[in-house]
Amino acid sequence: MKVSLRVNGKSQEIDVADPSTPLLYVLRDNLGLHGPRFGCGLGQCGACMVHVDGRATFSCVLPVTAVGDRAVTTLEGLMEGGKPNKLQQAFIDEEAAQCGYCISGMVMQAQALLNKKPNPTDDEIRRHMEPNLCRCGTHAAIMRAIKRAAVA
Amino acid sequence: MTLRRILLAAAAVGILVLLVGFGLAWRPAIAPVAANAAVNTDRKTIDHGAELAAIGNCADCHTAANGPAYAGGRPVPTPFGTIYASNLTPDVDTGIGSWSEEAFKRAMRDGVDREGRQLYPAFPYDHFTHATDEDIRALYAFLMSKPAVRNIVPANELDFPFNFRPIVAGWKLLFLHRNALDPDPNKSAEWNRGRYLVEGLGHCGSCHTPRNALGGEKKDSAYAGGAAEGWNAPALNASLVTAHKWTADQLAEYLSTGWHKLHGAAAGPMADVAKNLGRASQDDVRAIATYIASLSPGTEAAKAAIPAGGKVLTDQPADVVAIYNGACAKCHNDRHDVGPSQAVSLAYSTAVRQPESANAVRVVMHGIEAYRTDGGPYMPAFAGTLTDEQIASVVEYVRARYTDQPQWTDVKSQIAKARQEGAQP
Numbered sequence: 151m152k153v154s155l156r157v158n159g160k161s162q163e164i165d166v167a168d169p170s171t172p173l174l175y176v177l178r179d180n181l182g183l184h185g186p187r188f189g190c191g192l193g194q195c196g197a198c199m200v201h202v203d204g205r206a207t208f209s210c211v212l213p214v215t216a217v218g219d220r221a222v223t224t225l226e227g228l229m230e231g232g233k234p235n236k237l238q239q240a241f242i243d244e245e246a247a248q249c250g251y252c253i254s255g256m257v258m259q260a261q262a263l264l265n266k267k268p269n270p271t272d273d274e275i276r277r278h279m280e281p282n283l284c285r286c287g288t289h290a291a292i293m294r295a296i297k298r299a300a301v302a
Numbered sequence: 303m304t305l306r307r308i309l310l311a312a313a314a315v316g317i318l319v320l321l322v323g324f325g326l327a328w329r330p331a332i333a334p335v336a337a338n339a340a341v342n343t344d345r346k347t348i349d350h351g352a353e354l355a356a357i358g359n360c361a362d363c364h365t366a367a368n369g370p371a372y373a374g375g376r377p378v379p380t381p382f383g384t385i386y387a388s389n390l391t392p393d394v395d396t397g398i399g400s401w402s403e404e405a406f407k408r409a410m411r412d413g414v415d416r417e418g419r420q421l422y423p424a425f426p427y428d429h430f431t432h433a434t435d436e437d438i439r440a441l442y443a444f445l446m447s448k449p450a451v452r453n454i455v456p457a458n459e460l461d462f463p464f465n466f467r468p469i470v471a472g473w474k475l476l477f478l479h480r481n482a483l484d485p486d487p488n489k490s491a492e493w494n495r496g497r498y499l500v501e502g503l504g505h506c507g508s509c510h511t512p513r514n515a516l517g518g519e520k521k522d523s524a525y526a527g528g529a530a531e532g533w534n535a536p537a538l539n540a541s542l543v544t545a546h547k548w549t550a551d552q553l554a555e556y557l558s559t560g561w562h563k564l565h566g567a568a569a570g571p572m573a574d575v576a577k578n579l580g581r582a583s584q585d586d587v588r589a590i591a592t593y594i595a596s597l598s599p600g601t602e603a604a605k606a607a608i609p610a611g612g613k614v615l616t617d618q619p620a621d622v623v624a625i626y627n628g629a630c631a632k633c634h635n636d637r638h639d640v641g642p643s644q645a646v647s648l649a650y651s652t653a654v655r656q657p658e659s660a661n662a663v664r665v666v667m668h669g670i671e672a673y674r675t676d677g678g679p680y681m682p683a684f685a686g687t688l689t690d691e692q693i694a695s696v697v698e699y700v701r702a703r704y705t706d707q708p709q710w711t712d713v714k715s716q717i718a719k720a721r722q723e724g725a726q727p
Binding site for chain 2: 168169170171172190191192193194202205206207208210211212213214215216218220273277280281
């Protein structure tokens, strides 16, 4: 069946065999957007996080047919003029990635917070980032990166 | 002339009622104790108090979101307005640091603070009144052992006339009864212990018993199910509709871990209760389970059976089935394989079988994240993933597929309410 999606500002039509296919699979396999990762597939870890109408969302538990006309943004969609945006650059500058698997989701989750609240407190950042897991333990660097982007 | 006389008489009666009311409402202050007064530092007593505080779920109301434990400030919504839980830490100015054990005992038993002011029954002294002197002493020792936190709690936001504290004295005449819970010699010691904890410090009826217009528990329908912060507190008596009848063993496991494989996870306010009970004496949790199980006598066979995989429905819209398969069935996979999220078949879920959709809607929207740090059951929040229409359609689909109950009619209004309440605390 044909599904139309608006991803990173571009409308596209995709062919899917199963209407319950997760948005994540379509982003990675059909559209070649490899920012969002498959982590747990159960909405537990946050590696697959994208924005749907500006809200950070687990794309692994969102069936592609349920997206409708809502706008999807992936890590790639945050780039500004072909360059990392302020938050992405802050993650790079703080070397917030160790293995990097969770980082796309971390950036998307943090960006959703900064969009609503440009200067969050440490507590607000911690609470907001709770859904996203990092197995390497780079949380301190991730905190620094978010704060750097917030004050920059 | 006659009219004037009637008015005068009415005024006189009114003044008399007020005077009697004040007489009832007036309670003396209890002298403050000096800061750093000798407090009970016996470790065993303090530890016992901590276990009892866990059964009383004290920290849940008396701790603000992400605030220091027991320092108060959490808004407690009631039908009469918002009450802010008080600071129970031993800070002299803003907590209960100047309270003697006698003053603490009076608050627990009679709902009166140290200064003599009436306390609102959001603080469930109609249950705590049953606590023994020894248990109150242990609780007091425990609270006094906590670090003092200076925290000025916001003023209550109550509508007139409820903002006038002395009227609480009238409420107490109706609903505060210190009838002793004499042990029932025909029942086991464990059952009697359970009753003491459930009716007393555990104050289970505060949520699980329906309340009347004055906010008192309807004693003639005890444990017939009530409300808690937008959630339904399911019935604990035989009127509860479940896939599997609760046994004492199952209840004990559920209460101390927040989860049982034949019933699912404790969510909403009950998740906090279960987390606290996990820290209580497990003998006491077992006693509570024994008493609660005795409230619903009956047999397993009386319950209707729906297969774990649900009914086969052929008339459902394809887009709703796609949402169920893509969003729900990843974890609720109907294979008796609960997986890392500990998701049970929805045929077993109590929330799905309730007369109202309040709990099913809130679990879908807010998820279950209370056990995240302890590796317990987990469900992601779908409030931001699915639209209101999608949430409504999938909740109704689950109701149709996994129960033999009539379709809910309140799903849309519950979703709107849950949106207003925001995420679970």
